[in-house]
Amino acid sequence: MDTINPPAIIFVYMKKILVCLFSLVAIFIGLPVMVSAQLAVAKAGGQQVSFPTKYPADYVNPFIGASTNIAKAGAAHGLGKTFPGAATPFGMVQVSPNTITGGDNGSGYSYEHEYIEGFAFTQMSGIGWYGDLGNLLTTPTTGPLQIIAGRHASLGKGYRSHYDKKSETANAGFYAAFLTDYGIRAEATAAPHSGMLRFTYPASQQSRIQMDLARRVGGTATEEFIRVSGKDAINGWIKCTPDGGGWGNGDGKADYTVFYYVRFSKPLKNYGAWSAAIPGKQSRKLEDISSIHYDSLVMGATITRHFQEEKGKHLGFYTEFATTEGEEVLMKVGISFVSIENARQNLEKEIPEWDFNQVRKNARDLWNKELSKMKISGGTADQRTIFYTALYHSMIDPRNTTDINGQYMGGDHRVHQSARFVKRSVFSGWDVFRSEFPLQTILNPTVVNDMINSLVTLADESNEQYLERWEFLNAYSGCMIGNPAIVVITDAWNKGIRNFDLAKAYQFARHTEEKFGNGASGFKIPSNDISATLEYAFSEWCMAQLADSLNKKEDALKYLELSKSYLHVFDTAKGWFRPRKEDGSWRPWPAEGRLKQDYGTVESNPYQQGWFIPFDVPALANLLGGPDKMVADLNDFFEKTPKSFTWNNYYNHANEPVHHVPFLFNKLGVPWLTQKWARIVCENAYSNTVEGLVGNDDVGQMSAWYVLAASGLYTVCPGDNRFEICSPVFDEIIINGGKSAYAPGKPFRIVARNNSPANKYIQSAKLNGHVYNKCWLTYQDIIAGGELELEMGSQPMKTWGVEETNR
Template sequence: MILPPAAARLLVFGFATWCSLVVAPAWSQEPPPKSPADYVNPFIGASTSADQAGIYHGLGKTFPGAITPYGMVQLSPNTITGGDNGPGYSYEMPYIEGFAFTQMSGIGWFGDLGNFLVTPTTGPLQVVAGRHPEVARGYRSRYDKDTEQAKAGYYSATLTDYDVRVEATATPRTGMLRMTFPQNEQSRVQIDLARRVGGTSTKQMVRVCDKQTIEGWMECTPEGGGWGNGAGQARYTVYFYAQFDKPLEKYGVWSADIPDGQRRNREAIESEEYDKLIAAAKIIDQPTEVEGEHLGFFTEFATSQGEQVQMKVGISFTSLEGARANLEAENTGWHFDAIREATKQQWNDALSRITIKSSDEDQLAIFYTAMYHTMIDPRAISDVDGRYPGGNGKIHEPKGFTKRTIFSGWDVFRSQFPLQSIINPTLVTDTINSLIELADDTDSDYLERWEMFNAYSGCMLGNPAVVIITDAYVKGLRDFDVERAYALSKSSVERFGNGTRGHAGDISRTLEYAYNEWCVSQLATALHHDRDARLYATRAKSYRNIFDRDKGWFRPKNGDGSWQKWPAQGRLQQGYGSVESNPYQQGWFVPHDLDGLVDLLGGREKTLLDLEHFFNNTPEDFRWNDYYNHANEPVHHVAFLFNQLGSPWLTQKWTRTICANAYRNDVEGLVGNEDVGQMSAWYVLASCGIHPVTPGTTRYEITSPMWQRVEMNVGEGKVFTINVRNQSPKNLYIQSATLNGKPYNKTWIDYPHIMSGATLELTLGPVPNKRWAVPAQN
């Protein structure tokens, strides 16, 4: 028996522990203390329901399946194909269609992946999921919510229509299913190779290698829908190498004919007409190899009551050989429980990069689940030999970094990457290297803002990669081609920027571009490109060009430079020159020049009054609203502005209030889309007592922590510690602070202090201390 090293260690540990329990008297046994992984609740945010959210964006849009930190495989139940169901799962849906090996987490656009859908069934073969029962019953099944479990690295549920218990676990590049069947003469494991969230794969191949093994691939193109319903231009191939512990004796392939010209995007595959096409598929008995446009594979067998059938699958985005090598390296034998324990240990190692002290079990669950959600993307897509798919369609050899994908730039530059720069800085430089190489592979002169499997999707706005590059550089994270990164940053803001016109028409783009141009000016200054530094520092002020002094706020302009008509709702009008926001929300986004913003708003006192009004009108549950809308990213820095305006007690009040009310330990525990780690990263940082306003600087604002103690492992054996005296739900306000034992009177801490392993001690109280750190040390 050969196991991965972590699994082997766990088996040794497990045997030793079992021996000690055998000889220990029963009265001496106590429940073992919980580990960080024990607190993870993958159901937090696992809903796509627009009704529950009160807005079409939905809630968290997370999935509950089995994963490893930043792993290639996400083995998760899928509840419906199509619709705005990006993660493939929504808690309130009554059916499970099957268990897919790839998923996206927390995305707000029409999703993708959801490939290699496996469903254990009994009875007559069904080849469609069953969305249209008038066409066919379908292979999907109702499931027992009382038996559904989700933990870090593990998921299980009972499919009640078939009386099959399904358990799932994963390694970084493989997934494993253990299925417990009832007594039945016609039990089955079937795989829908065409299935894809938000569409379909457009070509597939499956080959029977031997009595235990199949291999093949699924090609996914924009014509098959997927990311952005095809608009995201996702183009990738999933290769698989799958083995069963029950021999393949009676097996087959279903193959449906797809007429020329048949649409295959999301709306098409959701239709009754498309299901009729698939229901008419021909069944090919015991083939060696089949290639087609809509295939599925099945293996049938008789089972006794409680018989377990296992399946393990290696996947790759490079080749069949890569998929086989991944499985052979990470998942030898049939040791489901050992793999599950090894995966849990991986999570404990990853989650222990930040440890907190608290007696509140719900809050511990919220925190460690938030950490967990920040460790899904940007995921690694390199095989065990380091090879990975490039943006030019070729397979690349290892180049000294881990190839990463799913870069939700507009979301994650705000909190997710500032968090990772502390606890996982290599991930930051891996991502920068991946984006630079993508630009080179595709002969692009700019950096993609929302990358998905090498696609230049163009989703959202701004130049977030420019922010991340600048932030990394000023923090000393420079393990990438800095001059190439600079050249791409410069050409990005030239292509997407305020330019000589001085604005971009709408509010969101103008303000985002001004900040991006400021970032380029910072990078240019550091690299001694003095002329560029002056040019982009001037353009960084262009946000002022859309401020209407008559209205006292930002206002979009027409192409001829005239103001757009002011709406009846004024700056509360959603969509008025603003993306996923209103002018009131978007207008606070001048993180690089708060003094300039204050000047436009009439001075510090007026700015503070308006900012307090902004928060005081926010609903207590922080669901989607027209004021401080924590459900979406444009406002995620705003609570920390009070620090820089000389009223730090209001930063302390509001960040603690947001942490307490906008995050809960339940399915609806996220007030908006998880957005690929951003929503959770905000909570991780803010609850610990730090958060940036301006990525591209080394400054992190200080606020009131949720915890009695925080320890951040910052590398090289160093630990940044935050000790909190008098922490309680009522003690929101910082009374005093010390840094390394010396009185500290600043509302911020510098990145080098954090990474040096400093100790920050904060004393809290129930009323504001308006003398601490006032005026703010900016």
């Protein structure tokens, strides 16, 4: 019999009390709830006291999707196109490595590239169309000054550097890599309006930090200004216009100015600027600035030492200093889209000291707070990483473009002040109305409300009087099709998210439909009439719902009738959708039939686009010969999809038009097929790898799809408040967006009992303790808080969730 040690017994009880107290305090003050694993944090009586320490942020792998590789994607669109650098939730600043200038590399980074050109303070995530931002490119170097990146071997090495892939590290709010050409370790972290770099140098008499102020993803800045301010600071601005390419290689009409304020931990003693004389007639689009001719022009730049101010068409800055082995040199940057003074205030408020580790911790804490709005258990470690990384990617945009003092740059290129909402930008409407914004109505309804205010005030300030479908820093880029802003507004209004100017929102929504809707012809011609007609029909249905909610009966009837325009592009002889000529006759039917890519469609084929009547699935089933025939065709659609789920002619998860399709089975009376195929897509189209997103993340849409589907929920038709129930990947999911003007802040818990890869079928369900036989929930069910219990099994339960109204 063991001897009882009284001190040991006391310690055990003290340990239990401490754990309980810690948990209660965490719940009371709202600390992020930790997921699993343990780490010692204190010692008592010679033994370690352990608390759970695996926070949601610890699961984030920013390398998921961080590639533009076309070969691995199997399509010209490439892979996820995310960036691995440091960011904060919905923040203005992203400090990330840039590996390339040129090509359709919207994030400025691709994992397989061998060089890092530098670290920029603004990035776009998951987008194609050449991209933009990538401003304030900063590179630590040693040795002779190089003022071009070095992309053309005949012109010399340049300032870019090889880097050690094994040293490359990224997590929520942090990035690091070792630049082998210079022997420098580079680390990056971020705050909402500012960022910080820490460089660890070798011993050198000629160490340096240099900034290519003209550099821009997808093109070049067209004019820059720099001023030396005191012994350790510079400030200025970078003007980016369509003449310099950028968003859509200029076609996106991006026209913005980044104001910056930079401080260095070493005083400015040996510093200078280079200014290249770019001829006035020289084109500065992407294909020009990435050419050997353009780099040759830059190499002829004038270098001015110890200047006070410089302005030009292609500027760079450097500061040189001696370093000892292992010496750390830091720089911190505040940015603003309003003014230099605001950039300074943003920096001094957020990063007043030189404590890199504290800034990194602050960023991680911000991510833990946001990511803890969803708590999961079960699944594999990889699945938890995929989930929290997807949630992370869904919270990069729409980003805050309002400064700390409440000022923002408006659509009239004037400074505005707002205490009512946060001005936000990067609205990838055609993509994000499907999953990203429905997810945020649950987790971050204030962000949704902000984005609506931002779109409405933009329409007002710019005097455009309509709602842009793909907004980027006040630009009306006109990218893609449809009227997604109307969808987002209708969805928000019907969910009670209503703190915006409704009169103006409705006025601009009407103008938008009149400008871009189906109109009297009932279909859009000549080139994309299937996709455009169906997309506009959906936004017209949303307009009808919004008008009905506002008791505008005449408008409601008008737009409800227009929403039936999809009938004009349905060929009863072919039994499918078909594009028309301008005279209304059918375009020739191709040999590939409905599998023909771009046959009256956008980034899809008629087979993929034709399922998009989310607001009237029974009517679609009727067109296709009844629910049974539609189910058979849908099932065949999935059966013929390659297991890799890369770009293909069937269920092409790599692009948005089909994202709602797995959940149509719920509305056709066969919910077990939604459970089957949604789970299969989760398991096969996502992975914890660089290639883990089979297509562009598109500003969080691809990631938001996974978050919802893996949680057992998805919305087919934003605007009707219905979330389809599917097969959760995890055993338990707790959703709590917190208390706000739009939600009481009560948790909603989804429990999947006996869950496993084999047990993907729902056998029975209870909602708040009562038997539940619907295959859907309402938005109000979720935000009110409660519990959905699902009993899982290996075989379909064909009586659960089947209602006559589903068919």
